Amino acid sequence: MIRNLTEQDKEHLQEALVKSGQKVTPQREAVFTVLLAERDHPTVDEVFHRAREVMPGLSLATVYNCLETFVGCGLVRQVNHERESTRYCPNLAPHAHFRDKETGQVHDIELPAEVMKSLRSILPPGFDSEVIEISFHGRAQAKESHSN
Amino acid sequence: MIRNLTEQDKEHLQEALVKSGQKVTPQREAVFTVLLAERDHPTVDEVFHRAREVMPGLSLATVYNCLETFVGCGLVRQVNHERESTRYCPNLAPHAHFRDKETGQVHDIELPAEVMKSLRSILPPGFDSEVIEISFHGRAQAKESHSN
DNA sequence: TTGCGGATTAGACTCATTCTAACTGATTAG
DNA sequence: CTAATCAGTTAGAATGAGTCTAATCCGCAA
Secondary structure, three states, X not given: OOOOOOHHHHHHHHHHHHHOXXXXXXXXXXXXXXXXXXXXXXEHHHXXXXXXXXXXXXXXXXXXXHXXXXXXXXXXXXXXXXXXXXXXXOXXXXXXXXXXXXXOOEEEEEOOHHHHHHHHOOOOOOEEEEEEEEEEEEEEOOOOOOOO | OOOOOOHHHHHHHHHHHHHOOOOOOHHHHHHHHHHHHOOXXXXXXXXXXXHHHHOOOOOHHHHHHHHXXXXXXXXXXXXXXXXXXXEEEOOOOOEEEEEEOOXXXXXXXXXXXXXXXXXXXXXXXXXXXXXXXXXEEEEEOOOOOOOO
């Protein structure tokens, strides 16, 4: 179920951590592995339980710490929807999120550069945005999860 | 500071409430008045304190109730940013939000129909969205609040 | 070996929000 | 009139995601 990190993923993790002056630890590897294994935008709690299967002693606080670290060094993105628990997403390409009203599932929606551009263009002069978050809320036809 | 509702606003409130089978109460009027008086996207707590100046016995629970009611009948919109307290906004026109990194202030950004359309068009078939939320995060040049 | 510093841990804590149960006050039914 | 009903309000308790704290662990350098 939770396969190990590929060499490539391992390097990716190591590079990002070291670049921001932090260490690769077994806990961080475990959490990162979980994130890549099932790209279903898990909550902290879900990550915690999945990672525990592989590393039983892991604490919740550490999962919070790891995820914060990953966000800090650009390895994953936070996804917030209304006031629900924060979810985490290892997809780094610019994309929007679609939240299914019925199932609560979150899907990534590709965001073409030209749409990004037109969005940026609606900002009045003087407004300088680094982050744009776009989220849709509605119904999605049954669609299998694309765990790539 | 907090002036009374205009006749027009009063009718607006009454119509929306009655249409969804609910009553106009002094508390609801007070909360609505506060929302219209200063359109700075206040948190529940801010609404609470402002409304207390006018109606000292008002309880926090009621403010939560009123705001929920207003959202339910389309009088106001919730604005969430990351996991911060929910803010409320009486601007009903479709618009995005810009959150100033430094001050925490939230500004409305007009959302042209054509941008809305291009956004809707990026949804793959099978995805049907009712709500689109767009929020920018960055720095804004000094700009006075437009309390209209 | 000792000391240092980052990482991890369990558990206490915070705080926005929700829930609960009692109360109020207007309206309706007898 | 009097009681029953019912939406709305209220204070305070409960919830739960997230944060903080203080102790410990562990790899590395002096």
